[in-house]
Amino acid sequence: MTLKLHDASGKTLSGPKLVWTLISGFRSMYLWAALALFVATAFQFVIPLIGSATIDYVLMDQPKHDEPLLQSVITLIGGPQRVGQNLWIPAVAMLALAALGGLFNYYQKLAAAKASDGICKRLKDQLYDHIQRMSNRHLDQTQTGDLVQRCTSDVETTRIFLAAHIVEIGRGLILIATVLPIMLSMHVGLTIASMALIPVIILYSYLYIKKVKHLFTEVDEAEGRLTSVVQENITGIRVVRAFGRHDFEIAKFEKPNAEYRDSSIKLINIMSWFWSVADIASLTQIGIALIASSYLAMQGSVTIGTIFAFLALLNMVLWPVRMIGRILTDFGKTAVALQRINEILTQPFETEGDQVTLTPDRPVSGRIEFDKVTFAHNETEPTVQDISLQVEPGETLAILGPSGSGKTTLMHLLLRFYDCDSGSIKLDGMDVKELDRAYLRAQFGVVLQEPFLYSRSIRNNIQFGVSDAQQSDIEAAANMACIHETIQNFSDGYDTEIGEKGITLSGGQRQRVALSRAILRNPPILLLDDALSAVDNETESSIIDALQNRHGKQTTVVIAHRLSTLAHADKIVVLENGKITQFGTHQSLTAEDGLYRRLWAIQTQLEATLAKETEGRGDHGRETTTSA
Template identity: 55%
Template sequence: MSNRSTSDPDSTLQPIKLLWKLMSGFRAYYGRAIFALFVFTLINYATPLVGSATLDSAFSKSAPESPLTRQLIAWMGGAEFIRNHLWFPALLMIGLTLLAGFFSFLKGRFAAMASDGIARKVKDQLYDHLQRLPAKYHDRAETGDLIQRCTSDVETLRMALSSQVVDISNALLLLISAVPIMFLLDARMALISFTLVGPIILYGYFYIGRVKHLFLEVDEAEGQVTRVVQENLTGLRVVRAFARQEFEMKKFAEPNKLYRDRSLRLLRLMSWYWSTSDLIVLAQQGLVLLSGAWFISQGSLTVGTLFAFIMFLNILLWPVRQMGRTLTDLGKSAVALTRMGEILSEPEESKPPGNCVPDGPAKGRIEVKDLVFSHGEETAAINGISFTVEPGQTLAILGPSGSGKSTLMHLLLRLYDYQSGSIQFDDRELKDLDRQWVRSQFSVVMQEPFLYSKTIGENIRLGREGAANEEIQEAARLADIHDTIRGFPSDYSTLVGERGVTLSGGQRQRVALARALLRETPVLLLDDALSAVDAETEATILQALRQRHGKRTTLVIAHRLSTLSHADRVVVLEHGKVIQQGTHEELVVQEGLYRRLWTIQNAVKAEVELSTGDQSPIHPISR
C-alpha cells in the first residue's frame, strides 16, 4: 500500500473530502452540537459577568466605568438591591452554571451520537469493501495491517470526531465572543489579555507541523506489531512443533522496539509542547493579574472587572492551549483517514459489460480452450490448457506441485481473470458473466479447508442457509463424517474453535466436503479435498460420490490416483500445460507421468500390504 506524500496538496485535501463524505447522514447532529456549544459559551461568559457586577456593586461606591457592567447591574435590580440581596446573584450564578452544564451535556451527546454513527458506518464500509476487492489485492496486503486500519484507525477517527470537531468550534466561538466582551469591559486589559495568545497559537501551528509525520510512523510501527502477533497466533502449532518460541520472541522484539522508540519520540515532543504551553498560559494569567492589581491601585480599574478578566482567561486560554492537542489529534486522525481512504479507493472486482446473469438453472458444461494466465511472473502459470467437461461428468486433474491445478480452480471461480484463451460456462464466456452468479453455481472444497469458530452444524449449514437438520446430516453421511460427529459430546452443536483447530485435518476436510455437498450447485470443485483422510474413508466417500454420478459436474484435483480413477476423464498437467488426457484405463497403459505415478503408488501399496500381512491382490479401482 502506497503512502502519498503529505506535501502533495491533493493528499491534504483528500482526507477532508473523505471525512465530509463519511459524515453524510450525521451532519445534523454536529449542527445541534455546535448550537448547544454556542448557548453553552454565552452562558459561560455570563456567569463571570454576574460575579463582576456583584463585586462592583458590593465593594465599589462609584458606578463602574464599563457600560456593559452598568447595564448588567441595572438589569439585576441596581447596586443597592444587589448589596441587600446577595443571595440573588449567587442563586443566579448557580442557575447559569447548571444551565451551562445541561447544554454541555447536549453538546457531548450529539457529538457522541454523530461520531459513533460515523465509526460504525466506516467499519461497515471497510468490511464490505474488503469483501469485494480482487484476490490480487489480498495477495499483496498484510492481514495485520488491514486489521489495524479497520480497528485502531477507525477508533482514532471516532475519538477525533467525538471531541476535536467540537473543541475547534469551542475555541473559535470563545475567541470570537471574548474579544468584543473584553474590549467593552476594559480595552487596556483586553490588549494585555491577548498579548501571549498569538504566541500560543503560533507555537501550536509549528508543533503540529513537526509531529504530524511521527503519527504516520507510529501507526505503521503498530501495524507491524499487529501483523507479527497475528502471524504467530495463526501458526502457533507450527511454532511449538519446531520449538521456535525463542525465535518468535526475537522476531516480535524488533517491531515492538521500533514501536516503542517511535512512541517515545512522539511523547517527548508532546511533553515539550505541554510544558511550554503551560508556561505561556500561566505567564499570561500572571501578566493580567499584575497589570490589574496595578490599575486597581491607581483607581482606574475595579475589582469586579479584574475578576471578570481572570475568569475569562481561565475560560479562554485553556481551550486555546488545547488547540495544540486538538490539532495533534486531528493530524493523527488525518493519517488514519488517509490509511482508510487507501483501502476505500482500491477498485473493486471488475464487472462485465451488462453484468450478465443467465436465466434459469445452469447445466454445468465447461469448455476450456487455449487458456493462458500469469500471476505477473515471466513464466505463465497456465499456458494453453484445453479440455471439455459435459454436464454431470467427472473430470480429474493431476499434476505435480506448481503445474497450475489450483490456479485453474481460481480462474473457474473468477478469483482471477485469464489473460487470453477462453472458458465457456454453459456456452457463455465466463468473463461476461456476473462474478457472484458464477460463484453461486460452484460448490468448493479448498486445498486448505477453512472452518469458522462455530458449531459443526453451523459450519455445514453455511453451504445453504436455512437447510434442515436432516439435510445437514445427510450431507455429513455422504462426506462420511456423520458417525464421527455423533461421537462428540455435543453432537452437531460441538464448537470447532478458530479455523476448526479442535478437529483433525481429515475431519476438517470432511466437514468442508459436507458443506459443499449441502449446497447442491451444478458444479462441484474438489481441490485435493481428500488428502488428509485415510484410504478406507476415502473409498467410502468416493463410493458415495459415484452414486451421485451424473447429478452434477465434478472437477477433482488430487495426488492419489485412487481418488482420480473413478473419473470420466483425467487431465494431466505439467508446467501449466496439458501433457496427457484420457480415461484412467487409457492413461494407465500409456507411457507418461500418469503411468509412472500409478506404478509408484501401487508399489508403495504392495510394500505396505506385505509388511502388514495382507496378501490381497492389487486392482485398479473401477468406476
C-alpha cells in the same frame, strides 16, 4: 450512505473539506451540539460578569467608571441595594448558571458522541463491505494484521476526534468571537495586554503539527506491522510449539515492538515539548495580564471587579487556545488514519471493469471449456500456460501434477477469483467473464485446498451455503461425506461448537465437514481441491463410491495426489510447469510412458508392500497365539 473520502483523482481530502464530508448524514446532530455549546458558553460568560458587578457595585460601593455591561448584569439580579442586603443572590445565580451550563455541556457531548459513533459504525460497515469485494490480487499482497488495524485502531482514532475535538473547535471559535468584544467593551488596553501571546501560541501550534505529522504515519505503520506479527503468531501457534520456535518468535516480535515503542517515544517527546512550551506561554500570558491590570488599577483606569472579570475570561479563552495544539495533533493523527482507511476504500472491487454481467434464468448444465488459457501472478512466469481442455456435463475431470504446477490456479480461474490473461473459459458456451459473479459462483460447490470452518456449530458450517436447509438434507450430505456417524458421537451432535477454523476437529473431519457443505448445495458443478488428502483409504473409498453414485448428475473436477482418488475419473489431466503434458483416462495413461504411469507404479508398489507387511504382522500374531 457511502462515504467518499477522496476526490476524482483518488487523493484523500484534507482540512475542513474532509471533516465536512466525514460528518455527512450527522450534520444536524452536530448543529444541535453546537447550539447547546453556545448556550453553555453564554452561561459561563455571565458567571464572571456577575462576580465583577458584585465586587464593583456592591462590595466597592460604586465603580470609578460606569460600565453599561456590568450595570445591566447587576440590575438583572436585583440591583446594587438588594444584592448588598442579600449577598446570597449572586452566589445562587452563579451556581444556577454553572448548573445550566453543565446541563447543556452534557447534551452537546452526548449529541457529539452519538454522531461520532454513528459515523464510525458507518465507516466500519463500509470498510467491511469493501474488503469483501476487493480483488484477490490486492488481498494476496496485504497483511491481515494491517487490515485489522486499519478497521479498528484507525477508526477508533477517527471516533475520538469526532466525539471531542470538532465540538472543541466550535467552543474555541465561540469563545474568541464572544470574549473579545466583551473585553474590548470593558478596556481596550487591558484586552490587548491579555491577548498579546495568543497569536504566538496559535502559530506555534500550527508549526508543531507540521513538524510531527509524518510521525503519526510512522507510528500507525509500526502498529500495523506489530499487529500482523501478533496475528500471524497466534494463528500458527501450534506450528511454533511443534517446532520449538518460541525463542525465534519472541525475537521476531521484539523488532516490530521496539520499532513501535521508538516511534511512539519520539512522538511523545515532541508532544511533551509542545505542552511544556504551551503551558509556559499560557502562564506568561496570565502574568502579563496581572501586571498590566495591577498597573492600570494603580492608575485608576480599571476596577477590582474589571480585573476579576478579565482574569476569569482570559482563563476561559486560554484553555481552548492551549487545546488548539491538542486538536491539531489529533486532527493530524485522524488525517493519517483516514488516509490509511481511504487506501482500502479506493482499492478496486473485483467486479470493476466487468463489461457484461449476464444472469441466465436457469442453472448451467455443467459443460466446461478452457481455450488456450494463460495466467500469471504479479507479472511473473505464467502459472498456467496455453491450457485447453473440455469437460462434458456430468463428467468427472481429474487433475494431477506436482506442487506449483497450476492445479489450484485452474479452479481459481474457473471461479473468477482471478481473470485469465489470455484465452477464455466457457461455461455452457458462455464466457465466464460475461457472467454475473454471484450467478457464476452459485453454480459451484467448492472444497478448497485448505478447508475453512467458522467458529460455530457443525450444523451452521454445513448449511453455510444453504441457510434454510432442512435437518434431513444436512444429514444426507454428511452421510455422503462419511461424517454423519462421527458427528452423532459428539456430545452435542450437529450443535457441537468447533473452535476457530475448526481447530477442535481433526484434519480429516474438517475436510469431510467442508465436503458436506459443498454437497448440500447440490450444485451443477462440484470442485474438490485435494479434498480427501487427510482422509484414510477406507473412508476415501466410501466417499468416492458415494460420489460415483451421482455420476452423470453433476460435473465434478477433482484435484488429488492420491491416484486411487483419480482412477475413476472420465478424463485425467497431468500438469507440469503450468502446461498439460498428458491427457486421457486411467487406462490410457497407465499404458503410456509419463508422469502418471511412474506415479501409479510407485503408489501401487508402496500399497502392495504395506499390505504384505500388515499381513505378515497378522500371521505372526496368530502363530504366537497358537503356540501359547
